Amino acid sequence: MLVVSKESPDTGARREHGTATRHKLSALQGLAALSLDAMASVAYGPEAIVLVLAAAGARGLGFTLPVTLAIAGLLAVLVASYRQVIAAFPNGGGAYAVAKAHLGRRPALMAAASLILDYVLNVAVSVTAGVAALTSAFPSLYGDRVWLCLAVLALVTGVNLRGIVGSAKAFIAPTVIFVGCIFAIIVAGLFRDAPASTATAAGHASALGDSAGTVGALLLLKAFASGCSALTGVEAVANAVPSFRAPAARRAQHTELALGALLGAMLIGLSVLIGRFHLQPVEGVTVLAQLADASLGHNWLFYVVQFATVVLLALAANTSFGGLPVLMSLLARDNYLPHVFALKADRQVHRHGVLALAAVSAALLVFSGGDTNTLVPLFAIGVFVGFTLCQVGMVRHWHGERSAGWQSKAALNGFGALLSGIAAIVVTATKFTEGAWLIVIALPLLMVAFERVHRAYERIGDALGLGSIPEPPRGGNRSLVVVPVSGLSRLTREALGAASSLGDDVMAVTVVHTEAEAEDRGAAESLRRDWELWNPGVDLVEIPSRSRSVGRPVAAYVRELTERYPGTRITVLIPETEPEHVWQRLLQNQRGAVVAHAVRRDTDAVICRLRFRLTGR
Numbered sequence: 001m002l003v004v005s006k007e008s009p010d011t012g013a014r015r016e017h018g019t020a021t022r023h024k025l026s027a028l029q030g031l032a033a034l035s036l037d038a039m040a041s042v043a044y045g046p047e048a049i050v051l052v053l054a055a056a057g058a059r060g061l062g063f064t065l066p067v068t069l070a071i072a073g074l075l076a077v078l079v080a081s082y083r084q085v086i087a088a089f090p091n092g093g094g095a096y097a098v099a100k101a102h103l104g105r106r107p108a109l110m111a112a113a114s115l116i117l118d119y120v121l122n123v124a125v126s127v128t129a130g131v132a133a134l135t136s137a138f139p140s141l142y143g144d145r146v147w148l149c150l151a152v153l154a155l156v157t158g159v160n161l162r163g164i165v166g167s168a169k170a171f172i173a174p175t176v177i178f179v180g181c182i183f184a185i186i187v188a189g190l191f192r193d194a195p196a197s198t199a200t201a202a203g204h205a206s207a208l209g210d211s212a213g214t215v216g217a218l219l220l221l222k223a224f225a226s227g228c229s230a231l232t233g234v235e236a237v238a239n240a241v242p243s244f245r246a247p248a249a250r251r252a253q254h255t256e257l258a259l260g261a262l263l264g265a266m267l268i269g270l271s272v273l274i275g276r277f278h279l280q281p282v283e284g285v286t287v288l289a290q291l292a293d294a295s296l297g298h299n300w301l302f303y304v305v306q307f308a309t310v311v312l313l314a315l316a317a318n319t320s321f322g323g324l325p326v327l328m329s330l331l332a333r334d335n336y337l338p339h340v341f342a343l344k345a346d347r348q349v350h351r352h353g354v355l356a357l358a359a360v361s362a363a364l365l366v367f368s369g370g371d372t373n374t375l376v377p378l379f380a381i382g383v384f385v386g387f388t389l390c391q392v393g394m395v396r397h398w399h400g401e402r403s404a405g406w407q408s409k410a411a412l413n414g415f416g417a418l419l420s421g422i423a424a425i426v427v428t429a430t431k432f433t434e435g436a437w438l439i440v441i442a443l444p445l446l447m448v449a450f451e452r453v454h455r456a457y458e459r460i461g462d463a464l465g466l467g468s469i470p471e472p473p474r475g476g477n478r479s480l481v482v483v484p485v486s487g488l489s490r491l492t493r494e495a496l497g498a499a500s501s502l503g504d505d506v507m508a509v510t511v512v513h514t515e516a517e518a519e520d521r522g523a524a525e526s527l528r529r530d531w532e533l534w535n536p537g538v539d540l541v542e543i544p545s546r547s548r549s550v551g552r553p554v555a556a557y558v559r560e561l562t563e564r565y566p567g568t569r570i571t572v573l574i575p576e577t578e579p580e581h582v583w584q585r586l587l588q589n590q591r592g593a594v595v596a597h598a599v600r601r602d603t604d605a606v607i608c609r610l611r612f613r614l615t616g617r
Contacts, residue, residue, distance in 0.1 A: 024245040030255040032172040034240055037122050037233030037319035038259055039175060040312045042182060042266045044129065045071075045230025047287040050274060052223040054281050060219065061280065067223045068271035072264045074423075075231055077416035078387065079260030081394055082238045083253045084409065088397060090249040094239040095386035096327060098393035100334075102400070106447070111389040112331055113446035115239070117439060118382035119320035119327075122232060123361040125375045127152050128368065130313035145370035150362060153317070157358040160321040161351060171315055178312040179262060181292075181305045186269035188295040195277050195294035225426035230267060232383045233316075234259065235390070239323040317361070325353030335457040336450040381431070381439045384424035391417030478568045479503035480561065482605075483575065484554050484595055485510050485540070488530050491612050495575035496538055498610055502571060511553045512542045550591060551598025558603045571606040572599050578613040 025033060049067050053060035082094070089097040095115060100108035127149045135142045237256045244251040270291060273279075277294045279287060292305040325341070332342035340352045368375050391413045398410035428436050460466075481503035483495050492508075499506040508531075512524045524542070531540045545553040554572070561570055576592040596607050 024248075025243050025251070026245055027251045027254045027258070029172065030237065030240075030244055030251065031258055032175045033243075034236045034255065034319055034322045035233065035259045035262075036171060036175060036312060036316040037126065037236065038231070038263050039178060039233075039266075040126065040129075040309075040316035041230040041232060042263070042270060043286065043288050043309050043313060045227050045267060046270045046274065047281070048229055049223050049227035049271075050279070050281050050287055052219065052226050056219060058278075058280075061278075062275070063220060063223070064274050065268075065271045067220060067227060068267055070224055071227050071230065072268055074228065074416070074419045075234065075260055075264050075267075077412060077419065078231065078234050079256055081391055081413050081416050082235060083256050084394060084413075085238045085390065086241055086249050086252045086256060088394075089238075090241050091330070094235045094323075094327070095390035095393070096239075096330065098397065099389045102393040102396035103389065107389050107393075109336065109447045109450045110443065111386050112327065112336070112450070113443050114382035114385035114389075115235070115327055116324065116382075116446065117442055118232065118386065119324040120357065120360050120364065121375060121382070123153070123156075123317040123320045123357065124364040124368065126313055126316035127156075127361070127365065128370055128375060130310055130315070131370060134310050146366060149365045149370045153358060153362055153365065156315060156317050156321065157354060160318065160354050171318055174308065174311045174315055177304075178308045179266070181308045182266045182270070184301070185292050185295045185305065186266070186273060189273040189276065189291065190269075192295065221422070221426050222430050225423050225430065228384070228423045228427070230263070231387075233319045234263075235383065235386060236319045236323040240326045242326060243322065320357060320361075321354055324357050328353040328356070331450070335454050337453060381424065381427050381436055382443070384420050384427060385443070387420035388417050388424055391420060478505070478565070479571065480505045480507065480565065480568050481571045481573050482554075482558060482561070483508045483538075483573050484550075485527075485575075486591065487527060488534060491575045491577060493536075494612050495573060495610055496536055499538075499571075499573050502573065502608070503569075506538045508538050508540045509543055509554060509557060510540060511545050511550050513548060514544050514546055551594040551596075552602070554595050555598040555602040558599055558605050562603065562605070569606070570603075571608055572596075573608045573610055575610045575612060578611045580613075 046064070046068065049064055049071075050061065053063055053067070085094060085098055089101070091097065095111040096108055099111040128145075131145050131148045131152060134148065135145055141148060234256075237252050237259065241248050241252045244255075270288070273291050273295065274287065277291070279290050279294070281287065282290070288309060289302075289306060292302050296302055296305070328337055328341040331337040332339050341356070343352060364375065394413040395410045395417065398406040398413065428440065432440070479502070481499040483499050483506065485492050485495070485508050496506060496508065510524075510527060528540070528542070541557075543553045543557050547553075558570060558572060561568075572595075574592045574596055592609060596609060599605055599607055
């Protein structure tokens with residue numbers, strides 16, 4: 001009986017729209033899914049500043065707050081700029097989209113390469129930093145840190161394969177707890193005249209310089225550049241605008257503003273407390289741990305802060321999983337990456353991008369041995385290159401648009417480009433010998449890879465005539481279908497039936513080994529005899545071969561047919577079985593794959609692989 005659905009097209013469309021909306025981010029979910037990198041950076045950003053300034057002794061540490069204020073000023077500029085980027089480029093892509101539109105192809109590829117490197121390194125650094133915090137609390141786990149890193153990476157990857165909304169929901173609680181802990185430290189510390197406890201730093205050697213040195217411009221620039229590691233992740237929201245619910249641009253702008261406000265308040269608040277408590281860097285204890293000890297005391301609240309820091313550092317890799325697959329999909333659509341990266345799964349997940357990011361990050365974790373210090377010198381350089389290109393591109397955008405107030409907006413972006421450009425140069429110069437040279441080499445190599453992929457797609461497009469209307473289909477050419485067989489079975493019958501529907505003429509071929517043993521000669525004679533008894537109406541051609549090869553004799557015969565019958569379309573139909581269970585593929589002899597490879601390599605014939613599914617019935 002035929003059943004007709006009563007559902008209207010509008011109802012189906014609304015259901016599809018509702019399903020798509022369910023897998024999109026709200027502003028709060030976007031803050032949790034895309035800001036973990038930036039939020040977690042407060043655990044090492046202020047410390048990076050303090051470690052540099054400590055070289056000038058206590059006098060140098062007095063510049064912690066001014067340097068932090070300069071970083072907060074750059075943060076404000078970046079947030080304001082990326083809010084404009086979101087409005088102007090709602091399809092995502094961030095620095096890549098801006099550079100592509102206003103700076104040209106090569107700057108766009110440099111921006112894309114820098115963001116890809118930063119995202120990959122962010123995953124590795126975040127995971128190793130989280131595991132390092134864990135092994136600091138439990139030293140017995142230190143020997144297993146690589147396996148712990150891979151386990152955390154597998155967990156984050158699995159969550160993201162279920163969809164970005166699923167990851168956002170899973171990470172809301174850790175984000176809220178961490179942010180709450182940081183503000184608890186700041187508020188409690190502001191009401192104290194003296195540290196509540198110094199037990200954490202007791203017994204540890206001070207990393208402060210032995211004598212007060214001159215606090216010069218170079219030292220301040222180096223401290224500024226090191227502290228700017230806290231700004232990594234600011235661009236992630238602009239890269240992932242399509243992941244938000246409608247109106248996507250407005251929600252992404254709200255998320256960017258909230259991220260900037262929270263990050264700026266935390267950085268400035270922690271910097272004020274560093275000066276208030278006259279904290280000094282000590283070996284084996286983080287600055288954040290000292291601040292928690294001084295503000296909250298060495299009690300259960302202190303351990304809550306440490307545990308929240310461990311969790312958020314480990315999960316900060318989620319920012320890359322939210323932003324990089326979207327960026328890779330844009331590159332794939334522009335033919336700079338394989339098109340498979342543009343595909344989405346049922347849950348609006350760029351699955352191949354997620355898996356590629358996980359694979360490269362896992363290789364980095366194994367290469368570094370789970371050591372954060374091996375990876376940190378490579379970190380943050382790429383993001384500042386992207387920042388600079390994005391800001392310059394936005395200056396060109398305002399200059400071309402010339403809307404109301406464009407001059408002030410262009411000045412703001414120009415100032416941001418100057419600051420981020422200086423930071424990129426200083427970070428690269430100061431960390432070049434520590435491993436930053438790898439990034440300097442990797443950036444152009446990635447750009448070359450993009451160009452190679454693009455040229456390959458251009459050649460494919462030219463060969464297929466993409467972008468032009470093809471000529472009408474030509475009929476009348478003779479069609480010959482060649483079917484390789486090795487025995488009689490239902491598979492042979494299905495193959496000959498399919499071949500008869502595809503071509504004007506059908507020819508079955510089998511390879512006969514002329515120097516075979518008696519057993520093989522008997523099998524060939526048995527096939528010849530059974531074929532004559534079966535009489536399917538298709539000739540069986542025996543191809544003699546002195547070797548044990550199957551693919552090359554078939555390919556040579558097909559090439560001979562091409563020369564014998566010019567103008568004939570020749571198709572090689574290769575029958576194969578599709579096992580009922582995946583593991584049963586190990587039982588197959590792969591004869592079909594061997595023949596297909598040889599014919600594809602040595603001839604221009606069309607290859608058709610017929611899959612015959614085995615059901616067990």
